[in-house]
Amino acid sequence: MDDLEFRRTVFADPKHLDDEIKQAAQADIGKKRFIDDMQNLENNIEQCMKVDVPEDLASRIILRQSLEEHKREQKSKMTWYMATAASVAFAIGIGFSQLSTSPEFTNINQLAMQHVYDDAMYHASLDLDVPLNEVNAKLAGYGAEFTDSIGHIYSANYCQMQAIRALHLVVDGQQGQVNIFVMPKADLKLDWQHIADGKMQSKASRLEVVDVIYVAPKQENIQQVQSHIENKLKWRT
Amino acid sequence: MKIFSRNKxxxxxxxxxxxxxxxxxxxxxxxxxxDLYRYAYWLIQDQHIAEDVVQETFLRAWKSLDSLVDAKAAKSWLITILRRENARRFERKQFDMSEFDEPNILDKSANVESDTEQYWLNKQINRLPLEYREPLVLQVVAGFSGEEIANLLELNKNTVMTRLFRARNMLKEALDNNSTLERSANG
Incomplete structure (x- = not known):
C-alpha cells in the first residue's frame, strides 16, 4: 500500500482501520503518528458534532403527533379505531369545549367532575394498562415526571380543560377508579375548593410546576391518594 | 349477544x-x-429549521409506520424521510436566496462558546461543502458505514469514501494552517 492510499484510507474512516493499515502503521513510526493525529482530530469532530439537542424534543414530537391525530379525528367520523389513535382526547375535548362555554362552572373541581361524569361510559370499558414510561413521556411536556410506579394506569391521554391542555390519567384507588388531571399552572378565575356530591368528590393541588385535580369516589380517602401521587411526582429541570 | 361480544x-x-x-x-x-436532530442541524445549519424538519419527519413516519417492516432499518428509513422533507422545504422556498447566505448557526449555537477550539472546528465543519459535510455527518453522528451512506445518498461507495477523505483532508489542512498562524502570531 503506497503512502497516498494509506492516507486516503485512514482519512475516510479513522475509527475503523483494517489489519493492513494497522500493520503498515506498526512498521512505520511516521504512519503511526499520522493515525494518532487523525484519531485525535476525529475525537474533536465527534465532540463538535454532538450538538445539544433541544430539551424535551422527544416529548414535543410525541405531543405533536397526538395533536395531529386529534385534528384528523375531527375531520372523519369517530370510530373505535380512530378513538384510540387520538386517544380519549377527542371525546374529552368535546366534553370540555361544551362545558367551558357554559358559565355555571365557578369551581374548577366542578368542571373536572362533570367531565368525569360525561366520560364515565367511555372509561368504564377502557383499560390500556399504560406503562409508566409512556406516562412520563407525556408528562415531560408539563415539566414533570413520576419517579416510581403509581399503580395500575387504565389510560393516559391529553384532554382540553377550558383553554388548557391537561393530561388525564385514570388510576386505581381503594374504592374505584381515580381520575387525575395534570395541567400547566392555570390563571383561571375559578374556585379551587374541594367539592363533593352523592357519588364523587374532587380536590385540586396547586403545586410548584403544575396544577393537579383529583376526582375520586366519595368514599375514597382523597388526601391519601394525593400524597401517594405527589410523593412520586418530581420536576424535570 | 354473541354478535355483541364479538364486536367487543x-x-x-x-x-x-x-x-x-x-x-x-x-x-x-x-x-x-x-441522531436525527444532529443530522438535520449539520445539514440545514439552522437549529430552528432543523427542529421543524425533525418534527415533520416523525409526523410523516407516524403516518407510514406500517411500511417499516425491518426494525434494524429504522434509522436509515428515518434519514431518508428527513432528506425528502428537507428537499420539500427547498421546493417550497425555491425563490428564497437565504440558502446562499453565510450560515447563521454559529451565532445562535448556545453550546459553542466563541474563541474556543470547538468553536473554530464548528466553523470549519460548517464551511465544508454540503456534498462533503453530509457523508461526514452520517458517518460520525449516525454511525453509518460507507456502504450504508452510499445507499442513502444514492452514490457509489468509492465516491462516498473519496468525499469522506476530502472532508477530513480539508479540516486537517485548515487545522494545520490555523496552528501555523497561531505560531506566527505568538512568535
Whole structure:
C-alpha cells in the first residue's frame, strides 16, 4: 500500500482501520503518528458534532403527533379505531369545549367532575394498562415526571380543560377508579375548593410546576391518594 | 349477544393494535430523535429549521409506520424521510436566496462558546461543502458505514469514501494552517 492510499484510507474512516493499515502503521513510526493525529482530530469532530439537542424534543414530537391525530379525528367520523389513535382526547375535548362555554362552572373541581361524569361510559370499558414510561413521556411536556410506579394506569391521554391542555390519567384507588388531571399552572378565575356530591368528590393541588385535580369516589380517602401521587411526582429541570 | 361480544373483542384488538403502534412510535422517537436532530442541524445549519424538519419527519413516519417492516432499518428509513422533507422545504422556498447566505448557526449555537477550539472546528465543519459535510455527518453522528451512506445518498461507495477523505483532508489542512498562524502570531 503506497503512502497516498494509506492516507486516503485512514482519512475516510479513522475509527475503523483494517489489519493492513494497522500493520503498515506498526512498521512505520511516521504512519503511526499520522493515525494518532487523525484519531485525535476525529475525537474533536465527534465532540463538535454532538450538538445539544433541544430539551424535551422527544416529548414535543410525541405531543405533536397526538395533536395531529386529534385534528384528523375531527375531520372523519369517530370510530373505535380512530378513538384510540387520538386517544380519549377527542371525546374529552368535546366534553370540555361544551362545558367551558357554559358559565355555571365557578369551581374548577366542578368542571373536572362533570367531565368525569360525561366520560364515565367511555372509561368504564377502557383499560390500556399504560406503562409508566409512556406516562412520563407525556408528562415531560408539563415539566414533570413520576419517579416510581403509581399503580395500575387504565389510560393516559391529553384532554382540553377550558383553554388548557391537561393530561388525564385514570388510576386505581381503594374504592374505584381515580381520575387525575395534570395541567400547566392555570390563571383561571375559578374556585379551587374541594367539592363533593352523592357519588364523587374532587380536590385540586396547586403545586410548584403544575396544577393537579383529583376526582375520586366519595368514599375514597382523597388526601391519601394525593400524597401517594405527589410523593412520586418530581420536576424535570 | 354473541354478535355483541364479538364486536367487543374486535374493538379490543383494534385498541391493542393502535396501542402497539403508539408504543412502537414512541420507542422510535426516543431512540432516534437525537441522531436525527444532529443530522438535520449539520445539514440545514439552522437549529430552528432543523427542529421543524425533525418534527415533520416523525409526523410523516407516524403516518407510514406500517411500511417499516425491518426494525434494524429504522434509522436509515428515518434519514431518508428527513432528506425528502428537507428537499420539500427547498421546493417550497425555491425563490428564497437565504440558502446562499453565510450560515447563521454559529451565532445562535448556545453550546459553542466563541474563541474556543470547538468553536473554530464548528466553523470549519460548517464551511465544508454540503456534498462533503453530509457523508461526514452520517458517518460520525449516525454511525453509518460507507456502504450504508452510499445507499442513502444514492452514490457509489468509492465516491462516498473519496468525499469522506476530502472532508477530513480539508479540516486537517485548515487545522494545520490555523496552528501555523497561531505560531506566527505568538512568535
Amino acid at each position: 373483542s374486535d374493538n379490543m384488538s383494534v385498541l391493542s393494535d393502535m396501542r402497539e403502534k403508539q408504543r412502537q412510535y414512541e420507542a422510535l422517537v426516543s431512540a432516534y430523535h437525537k
